[in-house]
Amino acid sequence: MEDYLPGKEIAIDALIHEGEVHVLAIFDKPDSLCGPYFPETIYLTLSGETDPSLCELKLVLANAVAALGLTKGSVHAEFRISSAGVYVIEIAARSVGGQCGSCLRFDNGKPLEQIILEFHLGETDPPYILDERSFGIMMLPVASSGVLQNIGGLDSARSVENIEAINITIPLGQSVQALPEGRRYLGFIFASSPKVEKTEAALRKAYGTLEVEIV
Numbered sequence: 001m002e003d004y005l006p007g008k009e010i011a012i013d014a015l016i017h018e019g020e021v022h023v024l025a026i027f028d029k030p031d032s033l034c035g036p037y038f039p040e041t042i043y044l045t046l047s048g049e050t051d052p053s054l055c056e057l058k059l060v061l062a063n064a065v066a067a068l069g070l071t072k073g074s075v076h077a078e079f080r081i082s083s084a085g086v087y088v089i090e091i092a093a094r095s096v097g098g099q100c101g102s103c104l105r106f107d108n109g110k111p112l113e114q115i116i117l118e119f120h121l122g123e124t125d126p127p128y129i130l131d132e133r134s135f136g137i138m139m140l141p142v143a144s145s146g147v148l149q150n151i152g153g154l155d156s157a158r159s160v161e162n163i164e165a166i167n168i169t170i171p172l173g174q175s176v177q178a179l180p181e182g183r184r185y186l187g188f189i190f191a192s193s194p195k196v197e198k199t200e201a202a203l204r205k206a207y208g209t210l211e212v213e214i215v
Contacts, residue, residue: 007082022126152211
């Protein structure tokens with residue numbers, strides 16, 4: 001009945017206006033996401049304007065949105081791209097979840113939430129242009145189940161070049177669960193730079209300085 005679907009994962013945030021899909025951001029997931037379960041960790045924005053596979057991906061998204069009958073509003077979609085083609089994992093009538101969208105900036109500084117509100121209030125219409133920096137976010141995984149005692153190295157991590165912020169969202173002393181039962185991340189690391197490689201490197205370096213104590 002089911003087979004494991006291999007391939008690279010890509011996510012897209014978009015707005016539908018008058019039945020047409022306007023892509024806001026394309027996210028690469030550079031870590032290997034192999035089943036049966038795995039934590040999602042790093043999202044990196046890509047331009048994708050000249051990549052043939054991403055052009056195909058946008059077409060698949062537009063066809064899927066039309067098939068679902070969505071005509072207005074936010075869309076977050078997840079895909080796997082393999083040698084066999086582009087496969088839809090999820091299409092949701094919402095923007096990207098959690099704090100992930102807060103790393104994005106449009107039209108010279110506007111955050112994603114402002115773009116969505118202006119659109120629904122009728123103040124502005126697409127297209128909205130993603131700023132020409134690479135934006136990235138790392139969701140901090142829960143490595144083991146237990147009680148979160150401490151997260152050390154935060155000051156050093158925050159001082160890493162191109163890191164914009166680190167938000168810890170689970171209080172110390174609270175119980176945490178690892179996958180597959182776990183449903184929460186420890187927090188989020190945000191970065192941006194002129195190049196996607198530098199953004200990814202900053203996220204990994206900052207994460208490497210953290211010392212998470214779970215007992």
